[in-house]
Amino acid sequence: xxxxxxxxxxxxxxxxxxxxxxxxxxxxxxxxxxxxxxxxxxxxxxxxxxxxxxxxxxxxxxxxxxxxxxxxxxxxxxxxxxxxxxxxxxxxxxxxxxxxxxxxxxxxxxxxxxxxxxxxxxxxxxxxxxxxxxxxxxxxxxxxxxxxxxxxxxxxxxxxxxxxxxxxxxxxxxxxxxxxxxxxxxxxxxxxxxxxxxxxxxxxxxxxxxxxxxxxxxxxxxxxxxxxxxxxxxxxxxxxxxxxxxxxxxxxxxxxxxxxxxxxxxxxxxxxxxxxxxxxxxxxxxxxxxxxxxxxxxxxxxxxxxxxxxxxxxxxxx
Amino acid sequence: xxxxxxxxxxxxxxxxxxxxxxxxxxxxxxxxxxxxxxxxxxxxxxxxxxxxxxxxxxxxxxxxxxxxxxxxxxxxxxxxxxxxxxxxxxxxxxxxxxxxxxxxxxxxxxxxxxxxxxxxxxxxxxxxxxxxxxxxxxxxxxxxxxxxxxxxxxxxxxxxxxxxxxxxxxxxxxxxxxxxxxxxxxxxxxxxxxxxxxxxxxxxxxxxxxxxxxxxxxxxxxxxxxxxxxxxxx
Numbered sequence: 074x075x076x077x078x079x080x081x082x083x084x085x086x087x088x089x090x091x092x093x094x095x096x097x098x099x100x101x102x103x104x105x106x107x108x109x110x111x112x113x114x115x116x117x118x119x120x121x122x123x124x125x126x127x128x129x130x131x132x133x134x135x136x137x138x139x140x141x142x143x144x145x146x147x148x149x150x151x152x153x154x155x156x157x158x159x160x161x162x163x164x165x166x167x168x169x170x171x172x173x174x175x176x177x178x179x180x181x182x183x184x185x186x187x188x189x190x191x192x193x194x195x196x197x198x199x200x201x202x203x204x205x206x207x208x209x210x211x212x213x214x215x216x217x218x219x220x221x222x223x224x225x226x227x228x229x230x231x232x233x234x235x236x237x238x239x240x241x242x243x244x245x246x247x248x249x250x251x252x253x254x255x256x257x258x259x260x261x262x263x264x265x266x267x268x269x270x271x272x273x274x275x276x277x278x279x280x281x282x283x284x285x286x287x288x289x290x291x292x293x294x295x296x297x298x299x300x301x302x303x304x305x306x307x308x309x310x311x312x313x314x315x316x317x318x319x320x321x322x323x324x325x326x327x328x329x330x331x332x333x334x335x336x337x338x339x340x341x342x343x344x345x346x347x348x349x350x351x352x353x354x355x356x357x358x359x360x361x362x363x364x365x366x367x368x369x370x371x372x373x374x375x376x377x378x379x380x381x382x383x384x385x386x387x388x389x390x391x
Numbered sequence: 392x393x394x395x396x397x398x399x400x401x402x403x404x405x406x407x408x409x410x411x412x413x414x415x416x417x418x419x420x421x422x423x424x425x426x427x428x429x430x431x432x433x434x435x436x437x438x439x440x441x442x443x444x445x446x447x448x449x450x451x452x453x454x455x456x457x458x459x460x461x462x463x464x465x466x467x468x469x470x471x472x473x474x475x476x477x478x479x480x481x482x483x484x485x486x487x488x489x490x491x492x493x494x495x496x497x498x499x500x501x502x503x504x505x506x507x508x509x510x511x512x513x514x515x516x517x518x519x520x521x522x523x524x525x526x527x528x529x530x531x532x533x534x535x536x537x538x539x540x541x542x543x544x545x546x547x548x549x550x551x552x553x554x555x556x557x558x559x560x561x562x563x564x565x566x567x568x569x570x571x572x573x574x575x576x577x578x579x580x581x582x583x584x585x586x587x588x589x590x591x592x593x594x595x596x597x598x599x600x601x602x603x604x605x606x607x608x609x610x611x612x613x614x615x616x617x618x619x620x621x622x623x624x625x
Contacts, residue, residue, distance in 0.1 A: 093438035093450060097426070098604040099534035102439075198598065207579070208538045210598035261399040261407060306412055307535060307542075309441045309448025311402040333443050333535035341402035366465045369403035370453055377454055 075140040075226035076193065078218045079173065082134035084287070087193070087212035088328075090123040092201035096309070096332040103203040103211070104312075106184050106287060106328045106351035108344075109248045109376055110148030114188030116384040117145035117165050117245060122377075125195060125202035125212070127187040133176035134218065136187075140226055142168045143190040147247060149182025149352055164244040165190075165387075182250060182352040194225040206329075243387045248348050248376075254362040255346045258369055260315065260338035262299065270297040274339065278358040279323065285355050287329040292359075296321035299337055307335040313342035313350075315361075325350065345372035394421040394483055398471045404438075405450040406467055408474060414572070416545065418445050419532050420487050423609035427488065428481050429474065435459070436470070442608045443533045444542070449474065489530075492606070493613045494576075494591055496567050497622035498524070502590035503567075505555070509586060513550060521616050523547045524588065529574060531610040539578035539596030539604040543612055546572045550588075558584035565591045567614075578604070592617075592625030 078085070088111060091104025105111035105128055112122040133151050145165050146153050153160050153176050160166045168174070176185070195202055195213065204212025213222060266274065279294035297317055310316070314326045316336035325342060326334070328351075342350055343364060353359060394410060401407045408425065410418050426442040429449070436455040441448035453466040460469060498521045500507055510520055529543035536542075546569055554570045559582060562568070566577045568585025577583055578596030595605045606612070617625075 095603075096439045096441040096448070096450070097534065097608050098538065098606075099536065099540050100538045100603070199603070205538070208596070208598050208603070209579075210603075215598065258400060258403060261401075261409070303412065306414060306444040306446075307533070308409070308443045308446040309401060309405070309407055311405045311448075311450070313402050331536060332441060333448075333533065338401075341400070343403050366400055366403055366467050370466055373403060374453060374457060 074223045075138065075142070076189070076224045077137040077139060078134055078220055078222045079137050080135040081217070081219050082132055082176075083130040085127060085129045085134045085218040086204040086206075087125050087195060087202055088128045088204060089125045089202045091312075091328070092199055092203050092205065092211065095199050099332055100199070100208060101205065101329060101332055102312070103205045104201075104328050105186065105203075107148045107186065107248075107348040109348040109380070110184070110186045112380045113163065113245060113247060113383065114145045114147040114186045116380045117147070117163065117243065117387060118143060118188050118190040119384055119387040120188065120190065120192065122380055122384065124188070124192060127189075127218075129176070129185050129187065130183065131176065131179040131185075133185065136174040138168045138172045138174065139170060141170050142226060144168055144174070145188040147186045147188070149185040150180040151176035151182075151185050152178040152180055153185075161244065163247040183354050184351060189226065191226040191228055194227050243383070243390055245383045250349055250352050253349070254360040255350055256343045256364040256369065256372070257315065257340040257361050258343060258364060258366055260340045262301075262305070262317070262337035263339050265299040265301040265337055266317075266339055267298045267300055270299070273297055274361055275363065278360050281353050281355050281357045281359060283355045287327055289327050289330060290325045290350070290353075292323045292325065294322075297323070297339070299339075305335050305337060307333040310334040310338065311341065313344065313347050314338050315340045315342065327351070343369035343372060345369065345376055394425070394478070398474065400467050401448060403467070404453055405448060406470060408447040408449065410445045413445055414544070415445070416530055419530060420609075421483065422447050423489075424483055424487055425474075425478070426608065428477055432477065434473070443535070487609070489609050489611045490607060491528075491611045491613070493615050494593055494605075495617040495621070495625065496525075496589045496591050496614045497617050497619055498589040499619040499622070501619060502622065503588045505586040506588050509550070509552060509588065515549070520550060520588070523550050524574070525614045525616050529612045529614075531606050531608055531612060532573075533608055534604065534606060537578055537581055537596075539606065540575055541595075541606040541610070541612070542573055542575055544573045546574050548572070552586045554584040555586060558582055562587065563590065565593070565595060567591060590622065592622050
């Protein structure tokens with residue numbers, strides 16, 4: 074035993090960059106909601122960016138380490154404390170055997186990620202560690218974590234290769250979660266929107282309602298209308314797809330979205346801005362702005378490059 | 392004849408090849424043909440190929456594309472050109488490699504909570520209904536909604552039914568349903584709104600299996616009626 078859940082939090086799950094290659098069987102990709110934070114947690118430990126991490130919400134889990142490790146915590150700031158001492162975010166932290174990790178206050182954000190060195194002893198399902206609760210597979214026994222669950226660490230040598238002086242550990246500035254408009258590209262049914270609704274989409278704030286979870290965020294705000302009332306057949310959708318529901322309100326599909334959907338796809342939040350959305354709490358107001366594909370791809374690739382640089386810097390020092 | 396289609400971005404890491412918003416077995420076969428042809432290319436940058444009724448979703452990895460090409464074009468343009476080139480070079484013929492599968496279904500009233508009502512509504516005997524549902528060979532248009540859930544058609548007009556106005560909170564695994572001209576099977580217990588007309592004893596989704604889903608997109612399916620006794624002892 075190496076890691077033990079003393080007290081579970083809200084929907085603690087093992088996630089990685091998602092399970093792709095199986096959507097043709099209706100198997101939804103799942104994966105971390107904030108992929109940047111999940112990758113950063115791994116980069117700070119010099120690990121593969123897509124290694125499995127623990128995704129937690131607030132009130133958060135309380136964890137016991139029965140063996141030494143190095144961890145990194147990214148994403149939402151839940152005021153982490155190791156043996157009652159506050160520890161920094163976006164920074165590798167050494168953990169001695171028999172230490173307790175808890176989270177005392179939700180300072181910012183919605184989801185926090187914990188990376189582990191040595192890694193967690195888990196099995197992949199269809200080549201991914203992500204938890205798919207619908208299929209009841211992947212992650213830790215295909216479910217969220219419960220009190221008493223234990224996960225062993227992999228080879229312990231990895232952690233001992235890390236610098237002993239924590240001053241040498243590399244910290245990163247992390248993702249900029251400051252308030253800004255979410256950049257979108259037009260969806261295949263954008264042109265179905267009445268002109269006034271296209272403007273309505275861009276000129277209003279929308280509330281993320283309480284009916285929001287890992288599958289999707291339901292929004293409330295100005296009612297949007299489409300002029301084409303043709304029934305759409307179910308077709309493929311993606312993380313970030315903004316669908317217009319029959320009542321004129323929107324839903325943004327998130328990490329646990331189904332593989333296909335039959336509502337008008339009016340826009341898509343770009344990949345680079347999904348972490349910002351993933352960290353929004355119910356009740357938050359969001360705004361949209363249009364961008365183009367070239368910018369969307371560039372923004373995503375720049376983020377990936379940054380993550381690779383962090384990882385390379387960590388590996389250089391260790 | 393090469394199919395006609397349009398290509399739309401589906402966010403910045405996927406695109407959709409759209410054959411037209413029509414429920415049509417021929418159109419759906421074109422989707423499956425393109426799916427099989429693209430799959431056979433084993434392109435490194437493809438993460439997922441997802442056929443639906445009249446569209447194919449293609450999910451790609453922009454980092455791999457950039458590393459391989461370093462081009463100034465967008466990844467979307469590069470993948471769209473790749474799809475068009477495959478369509479150009481390949482022959483789209485009537486020959487389509489579909490698997491043929493058969494599945495036992497028990498139509499006993501105890502496994503089919505909506506059937507009694509349907510027979511009254513449609514003025515059919517139990518035997519007539521079973522014959523109408525089992526005499527068609529169905530196409531698996533796509534899988535979706537739940538892991539392993541097959542959308543199949545076309546159901547005979549005489550037993551076509553709208554969805555229930557109030558969905559059930561829990562439909563048992565293996566339940567066979569009808570919605571419009573489609574028939575489908577719940578692979579796992581789930582909320583659901585299809586009219587339930589029978590149940591299969593076969594596991595439609597098994598995460599422990601290397602091939603977790605019983606159905607593949609494009610399969611041709613025949614239902615075999617079994618008795619309640621056979622269902623229970625399967």
